[in-house]
Amino acid sequence: xxxxxxxxxxxxxxxxxxxxxxxxxxxxxxxxxxxxxxxxxxxxxxxxxxxxxxxxxxxxxxxxxxxxxxxxxxxxxxxxxxxxxxxxxxxxxxxxxxxxxxxxxxxxxxxxxxxxxxxxxxxxxxxxxxxxxxxxxxxxxxxxxxxxxxxxxxxxxxxxxxxxxxxxxxxxxxxxxxxxxxxxxxxxxxxxxxxxxxxxxxxxxxxxxxxxxxxxxxxxxxxxxxxxxxxxxxxxxxxxxxxxxxxxxxxxxxxxxxxxxxxxxxxxxxxxxxxxxxxxxxxxxxxxxxxxxxxxxxxxxxxxxxxxxxxxxxxxxxxxxxxxxxxxxxxxxxxxxxxxxxxxxxxxxxxxxxxxxxxxxxxxxxxxxxxxxxxxxxxxxxxxxxxxxxxxxxxxxxxxxxxxxxxxxxxxxxxxxxxxxxxxxxxxxxxxxxxxxxxxxxxxxxxxxxxxxxxxxxxxxxxxxxxxxxxxxxxxxxxxxxxxxxxxxxxxxxxxxxxxxxxxxxxxxxxxxxxxxxxxxxxxxxxxxxxxxxxxxxxxxxxxxxxxxxxxxxxxxxxxxxxxxxxxxxxxxxxxxxxxxxxxxxxxxxxxxxxxxxxxxxxxxxxxxxxxxxxxxxxxxxxxxxx
Amino acid sequence: xxxxxxxxxxxxxxxxxxxxxxxxxxxxxxxxxxxxxxxxxxxxxxxxxxxxxxxxxxxxxxxxxxxxxxxxxxxxxxxxxxxxxxxxxxxxxxxxxxxxxxxxxxxxxxxxxxxxxxxxxxxxxxxxxxxxxxxxxxxxxxxxxxxxxxxxxxxxxxxxxxxxxxxxxxxxxxxxxxxxxxxxxxxxxxxxxxxxxxxxxxxxxxxxxxxxxxxxxxxxxxxxxxxxxxxxxxxxxxxxxxxxxxxxxxxxxxxxxxxxxxxxxxxxxxxxxxxxxxxxxxxxxxxxxxxxxxxxxxxxxxxxxxxxxxxxxxxxxxxxxxxxxxxxxxxxxxxxxxxxxxxxxxxx
Numbered sequence: 001x002x003x004x005x006x007x008x009x010x011x012x013x014x015x016x017x018x019x020x021x022x023x024x025x026x027x028x029x030x031x032x033x034x035x036x037x038x039x040x041x042x043x044x045x046x047x048x049x050x051x052x053x054x055x056x057x058x059x060x061x062x063x064x065x066x067x068x069x070x071x072x073x074x075x076x077x078x079x080x081x082x083x084x085x086x087x088x089x090x091x092x093x094x095x096x097x098x099x100x101x102x103x104x105x106x107x108x109x110x111x112x113x114x115x116x117x118x119x120x121x122x123x124x125x126x127x128x129x130x131x132x133x134x135x136x137x138x139x140x141x142x143x144x145x146x147x148x149x150x151x152x153x154x155x156x157x158x159x160x161x162x163x164x165x166x167x168x169x170x171x172x173x174x175x176x177x178x179x180x181x182x183x184x185x186x187x188x189x190x191x192x193x194x195x196x197x198x199x200x201x202x203x204x205x206x207x208x209x210x211x212x213x214x215x216x217x218x219x220x221x222x223x224x225x226x227x228x229x230x231x232x233x234x235x236x237x238x239x240x241x242x243x244x245x246x247x248x249x250x251x252x253x254x255x256x257x258x259x260x261x262x263x264x265x266x267x268x269x270x271x272x273x274x275x276x277x278x279x280x281x282x283x284x285x286x287x288x289x290x291x292x293x294x295x296x297x298x299x300x301x302x303x304x305x306x307x308x309x310x311x312x313x314x315x316x317x318x319x320x321x322x323x324x325x326x327x328x329x330x331x332x333x334x335x336x337x338x339x340x341x342x343x344x345x346x347x348x349x350x351x352x353x354x355x356x357x358x359x360x361x362x363x364x365x366x367x368x369x370x371x372x373x374x375x376x377x378x379x380x381x382x383x384x385x386x387x388x389x390x391x392x393x394x395x396x397x398x399x400x401x402x403x404x405x406x407x408x409x410x411x412x413x414x415x416x417x418x419x420x421x422x423x424x425x426x427x428x429x430x431x432x433x434x435x436x437x438x439x440x441x442x443x444x445x446x447x448x449x450x451x452x453x454x455x456x457x458x459x460x461x462x463x464x465x466x467x468x469x470x471x472x473x474x475x476x477x478x479x480x481x482x483x484x485x486x487x488x489x490x491x492x493x494x495x496x497x498x499x500x501x502x503x504x505x506x507x508x509x510x511x512x513x514x515x516x517x518x519x520x521x522x523x524x525x526x527x528x529x530x531x532x533x534x535x536x537x538x539x540x541x542x543x544x545x546x547x548x549x550x551x552x553x554x555x556x557x558x559x560x561x562x563x564x565x566x567x568x569x570x571x572x573x574x575x576x577x578x579x580x581x582x583x584x585x586x587x588x589x590x591x592x593x594x595x596x597x598x599x600x601x602x603x604x605x606x607x608x609x610x611x612x613x614x615x616x617x618x619x620x621x622x623x624x625x626x627x
Numbered sequence: 628x629x630x631x632x633x634x635x636x637x638x639x640x641x642x643x644x645x646x647x648x649x650x651x652x653x654x655x656x657x658x659x660x661x662x663x664x665x666x667x668x669x670x671x672x673x674x675x676x677x678x679x680x681x682x683x684x685x686x687x688x689x690x691x692x693x694x695x696x697x698x699x700x701x702x703x704x705x706x707x708x709x710x711x712x713x714x715x716x717x718x719x720x721x722x723x724x725x726x727x728x729x730x731x732x733x734x735x736x737x738x739x740x741x742x743x744x745x746x747x748x749x750x751x752x753x754x755x756x757x758x759x760x761x762x763x764x765x766x767x768x769x770x771x772x773x774x775x776x777x778x779x780x781x782x783x784x785x786x787x788x789x790x791x792x793x794x795x796x797x798x799x800x801x802x803x804x805x806x807x808x809x810x811x812x813x814x815x816x817x818x819x820x821x822x823x824x825x826x827x828x829x830x831x832x833x834x835x836x837x838x839x840x841x842x843x844x845x846x847x848x849x850x851x852x853x854x855x856x857x858x859x860x861x862x863x864x865x866x867x868x869x870x871x872x873x874x875x876x877x878x879x880x881x882x883x884x885x886x887x888x889x890x891x892x893x894x895x896x897x898x899x900x901x902x903x904x905x906x907x908x909x910x911x912x913x914x915x916x917x918x919x920x921x922x923x924x925x926x927x928x929x930x931x932x933x934x935x936x937x938x939x940x941x942x943x944x945x946x947x948x949x950x951x952x953x954x955x956x957x958x959x960x961x962x963x964x965x966x967x968x969x970x971x972x973x974x975x
Contacts, residue, residue, distance in 0.1 A: 271764030271765065272751055272765055273734075273735070273781070275751070277731070431785075432784075433783060434782070435781065435783070438764065438777065438778060440779070441779045444917070448915055449916070451915040452912040452914075452920070453911075455914075456907055456908035456909075456910075456912065459908075459910075460908065463904065466628065467630075499919055500848050500923070503920050503923055503924075506908050506911070506912055509908060510906075511859060511905060513901065513905070514905070517897050517901050517904070518897055525893070546869065550865045551861075551865045552862075553810060554807055554810060554861040554862055554865060555862055557803060557807055557810060558806075558807070558854045558858030559855075560806070561800075561802040561854065564799070564802070565795040565798050565799035565802070569847065570848070570850070570851050573848075573851045574851070577855065612628050612629065613629045614629070615629040
């Protein structure tokens, strides 16, 4: 009866192997590496950079362990710090011919030392939280109110233009908070206006209100439209942050949305909050200027003449120079939106711009006077400008809706819209929570956590072996497997380990031993009652299982509540706690039973089991437990 | 080795009244302290700024406090943290109209002021670690190039975030209680559910009472520990209830108090050993975990110790007074006996 079928042993074996495979990367340590990321908003890094990096390093006589592209940057792992520094120099020279205007950021960083074949299986070490690594954490809140207010302001101008064009008389348009109020002298005009506005501006909802002798139309952004504005503002900010953070050369930055209006930014390895805040808080500006297409300008473009007076030279995204006039036609303030789309007739990818009232007026004049000429849209960051796109004006454009098409793929249309939105005003962000952990503190915390787990485990192990002898050894082994599986699962999930997480590991181990104690005590009780050893083992495990299940479920409920309502490090604690309960059920019941069956199962005439002293009260009185 | 050589069932339930009165008194004392003294909440709940600086020499707390108080940021708390050289400084939340210094700038300014008090200048240090990682951090350098103090950690929490964390914590506690009650009612019976939850809430209140009495810092980690204790404590009661159910099934002639006594006595060894093992792990955390995990471990210790007490006496006692009977737990299957069967009721 104490025999496990071979497939159960197979499951245990496989679990052990997987556990080992995914736990081992955590112990490899880190190796020096060089990281290449984009230094300009207009440059995107792609897998084509990998062979370029490889060639540059080979030309410099350096051999990296591997060169990998991981979405945001290219990393080359080097053998030691000397090689790392040489690699950095070589790459900086090769990729950034102009040291004052670096297109690519080359930074020194650390990468896990696990072999490449493990990395392919996604056997990576756990992601260490900030309190174990040192770094900076910001929680930023997007000022949604001001995003909505700006939108309302833009609508006010649009409504004014619309009503004037249709000759509907009104007695005043004002913005009240996030809503708009339009006054009319009579109800007929109000009705006419309402129909018009509902047709032209679908995102606004109107309610007529009588006020004195006049009728007021009170407009507010529809809830779906408001959420859309908020969503867009948040996503826009996150993209901008990604680009900015690249500049800091951080190895694994975390930029995530939290809730509906917050962004978490975590920068491991950076301790300089001032510099980080400076870079993150910077705004980019957008300018629209006319392209100078005179012969002198064309000479200057080719490089055979100087830049004419009153013009400036900028580089386009492909690297070609463009000469634009210094006079600014429009700024990003007048650009309310930029979206990728498709041309209605030719179905080519296009970028659709929306200008506000003032912008569309200016734009109408400019396009009327400059048909056939080129217009450049320039993005300014850190004081330096780069031309995003320079389309030809085909005809006069009124109404503020501009479509730019021609020689761009859908991806390029997406990228350009993103850049144009980066220049227009997204909602401002405010830092509401900030943490910095120094590097020595991080290493300290790891040591402390590790020591607590290790010494606690040793103490429990010694006690169990002394008290329950062989069964105690089995219980200790089960506990060790529990730890192995827990670390493996956390590594597989790439969960973030924090100091409360390590505390949760310690707690899980302390609680997991409960299951084995229950089993061992039950087996002792059965033996005390006079059952044969094989029966005692079987009954002990059976009876104890129901209790183990119940008690683990209640602990799981507490863990799940913490998971649902916790955030940050408490969430890390909850994740480890819940996972630990699951792994402990597997290891303390199935694994320890497997060991016991392996040892005792075959012996048909088992005389006794090594479970420590089974004390029997000698006759008389009511024994403490009776079968 | 057998520590628990118990010959007879210990008559716990005879003393149920006395024990429960004691536990009620401790409960009342805890509530009293919570109400009068209140909890010393960490900045995670109240909002504010915390800085940890490490001096190269033993820190002069009074001088540090004086320097910061001069800056007029409100009530400052300065104390040692870990070793005699580490100082933790806590500043309250800045209200929106607290001048033009934003909350996020406070930490930087305090560090600058402390640096000046040590005759150093604030700057940024950029270097590469021997492992090959680039680090850039603020530093305070004295004239001779040494660093009289370094910044270990800063934490700034805005007031809205703090209020949210407090609310989330309360919700987590509420849902845990609800979840456990439902589970116990489903698995055993409503009387056990009530008994279990009352006993274990008693634990939670006692822990919070300790923190209120000694004014230890109550942080998010401590809240997590409290919830873990709640789960663990109920664990305890479940083991005993399980035994009670099994004893009801097996021993037909025992009365309810006898059944409870028997159940508790049989599980005594398991209870003590488990709590002992968990406590060993928590002790290891107390000794080796450092100041960050210190109160977490303290909360767990109190929970484990009082957990034994509450699960055994309070839970079982309340269950007994609520009138738990055999029929509640052991569903007697109706044996349909055919009235026409002449052999009905015959037993060999």
